[in-house]
Amino acid sequence: MSYLTGTPAGTTGTGATDVRTGFGVPGIAHPLLAPAEWGELARPGPPLHWVVLDVAGGPGVRPDPHCLQAAGRLRNAGIRVLGRVDTAYGIRAFAERIADAQRYLDWYQVDGFLLDRCPSDGGTLPDIRRTVATLRTLRDTPHVVLDHGTHPHPGYAALADQLVTFSGSWNDYRWSQVAEWTADHPPERFCHFVHGMPRGHLDEALRIARWQGASTIWFTDRHDRGGRCDPWETMPGYWDEIVSRIGTGVSE
Template sequence: MSHLTSPGHRRGVAARKAPLRLAVPGFAHPLVAPAEWGGLQRAGLPLDWVVLGAAAPTGPDSFAGGPGGRQDPYWLSAAVPLRSNGVRVLGHLDTGHGARPFGELLSDAQRFLNWYRVDGFALGRCPADAAGLPCTRRLTGALRTLLPGAHVVLMHGTHACEGYAALADQLVTYAGPWSGYRWSQAPAWTAGHPPERFCHLVHGVPLTHLDEALRIARWQGAGTVYVTDRTDHGGGRGALDPWECMPGYWDDLVSRIGPGVSE
């Protein structure tokens, strides 16, 4: 069982009654994973948002994902049905923990808008400390100038300092393995925000612990989740991307989050 501060515990009591939504941090390219992208097009799925163009970095100095150098018909065929079903499609912008040049990020964002008409942006490897606040504030402000009403998700992967909550619609405050998630804790400041402001992404969760993982998400006040049995096989530069394919228990996950939509 995860450990919570007292304010987080009080919020968790209320949050566990709220419905969860699913986020998809980005499958492999649709040419490689057509079944995964096709499965997301089923009407009625409890999807909050889906990331387009995501990919694992190939090294410590590389940037992951993005819109590419030209419009890709496969990405377009994945995005259009989702948007038609009312699902937010977000373009993936890898900030490189704040090291990515501002101009490159805006250029990628513009291409996502021109080619795929995205509804917002997911900022991968977003800084989480106070030092990263100014550059993140500048970037999120510019993105909302490009796309008024853009849905912006900061993918920290860990609990960031509270100042980031004012910059985005949602913060990804956990992205990692089940071994760490089951003992994780939410800081006290998160209790002052509703569950829809937080998302948790957890890999390596066995089917036998699926219900427990969803309980932890609710207790910690996360309104959006993605849980998978896929793993990164120990991490490191040669690791697999646990998000690139659909969980083996996808229908079980959907039925626990959105009753009545799983076949």
């Protein structure tokens, strides 16, 4: 697989300046632990592409009224809610994945699914293809996101609405490279999740996302503490600032 460094959009052919950047929220903590955060996401204004609902490492074992209320507020505001379905890098059984998806639909009326810890090699393409094809039979036009966290085999692009092609730290992101095959697809197909990003580098990070052709982002100053913490569970400390910058566009 060929890669290009984070060069301007005119070089890669992916970063058209009229693409509207917005947020894909990987999964805020349970509404009981983060009520203000869920309330903020439902507020009019922030350009939200979707929000992932992760009840308890998935849909949980029974309907949760707090999650139902939080998801309902977002959906009433016109924001997509996606259920998190763990693939465990292809190890988790197909039947378990589909059962999780069905529970999300039955209990929370989600608009689609994020397949977390999605494998990225060509050998697992048939397995993920089968999973996505089945998910698309469960409801009309579900929005499906594959969270690889890295550039996968290009064949995955034909399966889902969006791919998460970067998920990691700011130190890695600022030196990241983009796979050449992504230039064949519009920025609306790609997502980047970055943690540990200082406030002073917001403009740089936004430009990297645009240069690499990703219009759905989630940047936060929260850290994973070497894998001991979930950096996505709360809002970034500079939420208002980044909302303001995306709302007014990012200069090239």
